[in-house]
Amino acid sequence: MKIESLIVQGIPAKNNENGAIVPPIYLASTYVQPSIEEHQTYAYGRGGNPTRNALEELISKIEGVDYGFAFASGMAATTTAFNLFKSGDKILVNSNVYGGTYRYLDTVFQQQELSYELVDDFNLLSEEDIDTTVKALFIETPSNPLLQVTDIQRLVAIAHQKGILIIVDNTFATPYLQKPFELGADIVLYSATKYLSGHADVIAGLLTVADSGLAARIKHLQNTLGNVLSPFDSYSLIRGIKTLSVRMDRQEANTVKILAFLKEHEAIARLNYPGSASPEEAAIQKKQTRGNGSVFSIELTEEYNPLKFVEELDLFDLAVSLGGVESLVCHPSTMTHESYAIELQEKIGISAGLFRFAIGIEHVDDLINDLAQALDLAKK
Template sequence: MKIDTLVVKGIESHDNPHKAVIPPIYLASTYIQDELGNFQEYAYQRGGNPTRAAFEKLFAQVEGSKYAYAFASGMAATTAVFNLLKTGDKVLLNNNVYGGTYRYVSGIFQNQGISYEMVDDFNALTEADLDDKVRFIFIETPSNPLLRVTDLERVVRLAHSKGIKVIADNTFMTPYCQKCLNFGVDIVVYSATKYIGGHADVLAGLVATNDDAVAERIKFIQKTLGAMLSPFDTYSLIRGIKTLSVRMDRQMDNTHAIIDFLESHEGVKTVHYAGSHSREEKAVHSKQAKDIGAVISIELADGYDETAFVKGLKFFDLAVSLGGVESLICQPAFMTHESYPAQLRAQIGINDGLLRLAVGIENKDDLIADLAGALKGAKK
C-alpha cells in the first residue's frame, strides 16, 4: 500500500467481535488472567494496551520500521531514547534543535554524568570530531527554527564507522515526506503532537527503530518510566493520522505560495526553509525528502516592526507548536527556545526578530492577504 492508503486502511481492526473499522478504546487499567502460570498478553495498562498496540503496529508500517512505541509526549519519546545512554557517554546535537531537547541535555545530562556538544554544521563533521566518548549523534533535519539541512547518509556512514548510533527527530517532515531509517538512521523520534495528531488536541510522542536490542530496551523504558500514551490519546492519533497525507499536501502547497510571496516582498529580509541556506543543502534535502514541509522562519527588513506585524495578523495565531490544521506564528527566542542562553541564541542566529510560521490548511489566498496586510501595517 502507498502511504496515503496505509494511514487510512492500515488501522482497520477486524480482530474484534463487531469488526469495527477502528480499534476499540480499551480503558481498563488491569486485565483478568485465566490462571496461575497461564497469563495473557495484557495484564496492566502501563505494560501494554490493545488500542496503543494497534496504533504502534500501524505506525511501524507507516514509518517502515520493525518497531514503534507511543509515548505521552514528544519529550517523553526523546527522554526514552536518551535513557539508553550511560554515565560517561557523550551526545552531539545540531546547534539549533528544539528548545525542549536543549533544556533536557543542558539541565539533566549533568546529573547523569553524560556530556553533550552542540555542532554548528553536521555536514562538516569529520572523524576527528568523534572522540571515544561519543555514543549518539542527535539530528533534526530540517532543524528548528532555522531549517538547516543535514546529510543523513553522510553522517550515518561516518558515525557507524565509529560504532556511534544516529538518532533523527523527524517531527517536521513526518514519514510522509522523509524516511530517515532508509538512510541508515538507527532511531527516529517524533513529537506526534504535531503532524501525526494534526489537530492541536493531543500530546504524544513516538520512537521507531529496526534495531532489535534498541527496541527491547525502549519497551522496557516505556513500561518502567510510565510515560506511555493513554488509550484516549492513542485514539486521537488513530483519528489524526488518517488525514496526514491530505493535510500535509495542502499545507505544503500553501507554504510554497507563501514563500513566493514573502521572498518578493520588500518588507521581508530573509525567509528560512528547508534547503534555503545553500545549494548544497537544497540538493541534500531533495535527495532525502519529498518536499520542504510546512514550517518556515522569517526576518523582517529594516523599517518594519515585528510587534506590529504579529499584532496585525488575523489568521496566524500567536502560539507555540506547529503541525495542526491552523496557521500559527511564534517568536522562537522567547517562546520555543527560551531555554537557550542569549549568547548561544545570538551565535546560532536565533535573534529576537526571528519569527517562525507554521502553515495550516486555510485558503492560501487568505493567508497571503493576511500577511500582506500585516506587513503593510508594520511599516514604520
C-alpha cells in the same frame, strides 16, 4: 502499498474481534489472567494496552520497521531515547534543536553524568570530530527554527563504522515526506503532537526502531519510566494520522505560494526554509525527502516593526507548536527556545526579530492577504 493508503488502511478492521472499522478504546487499567501458571498478553495498562499497541503497530508499519512505541509527549519519547545511554557517554546534537530538547540536555544530562556537544553544521562533521565518548548523533532535519537540513546518509556512513547510533527527530518532515530508516537511521522519533495528530488536541510522542535489541531496551524503559500514551490519546492519534497526507499536501501547497509572495516583498531580510541556506542543503533536501513541509522562519528589515507585524496578523495565532490545521506564528527567542541563553541564541542565529510560521489548511489567498496587510501596517 503506497504511504497514502498505508496511513488509512494500516490497522485492518479484521484485527479486532468485532470487525470495528475504528480500533476500540480499551480503558481498563488491569486485565484478568487465566491462572497463576498462564498469563495473557495484557496485564497492566502501563506495560501494554490494545489501543496503544494498535497505534504502535501503525507507526512501525508506516516507517517500514518492526517496532514502535507511543509516549505521553514528544519529550517523553526523546528523554526515553536519551535514557539508553550511561554515565560518561556523549551525544552530538545540532545547535538549533528544539528548545525542550536543549533544556533537557543542559540540565538533566549533567545530573546523569552524560555530556553533549552542539554542532553548528552536521554536514561539515568529519570522523576526526568524533571522540571515543560519543555514542549517538541526535539530528533534527529540518531543524527548529532555522530549518537547516542535514545529510542523514552521510552521517550514517561516518557513525556506523564507529558503532555510533543515529537518532533522527523527524517531527517537521513526518514519515510522509522523509523516511530516515531508508537512509540508515537507528532510531526515529516524533512529537506526534504536531503533524501526525494534526488538530492541536493531542500531546503525544512516538519512537520507532528496526533493531530488536534496541526495541527490547526501549520497551523496558517505557514500562519502567511509565511515560506511556493514554488509550484515548492513542485513539485520537490513530484518527489524526489517517488524514496526514491530505493535510500535508494542502499545507505544503499553501506554503509554496506564501514563500513566493514573501521572497518578493521588500520587508523580508531573511527567509529560512528547508534547502534555503545553500545549494548544497537544497540538494540534500531534494535527495532525502519528497517535499519541504510547511514551516519557515523570517526576519524583517529595519524599516519594519516586527512586534507590530505580529500584532496586526488576524489569521495567524501567536502560539507555540505547529502541524495543526490552523496557521500559527511563534517567536522562538521568547517562546520555544527561551531556554537558550541570549548569547547562544545570537550565536546560532535565533535573533529577537526571528519569527517562525507554521502554515495550515486555510485558503492561501486569505493567508497571503493577511500577511500583506500586517506588513503594510508594520512599516515604520
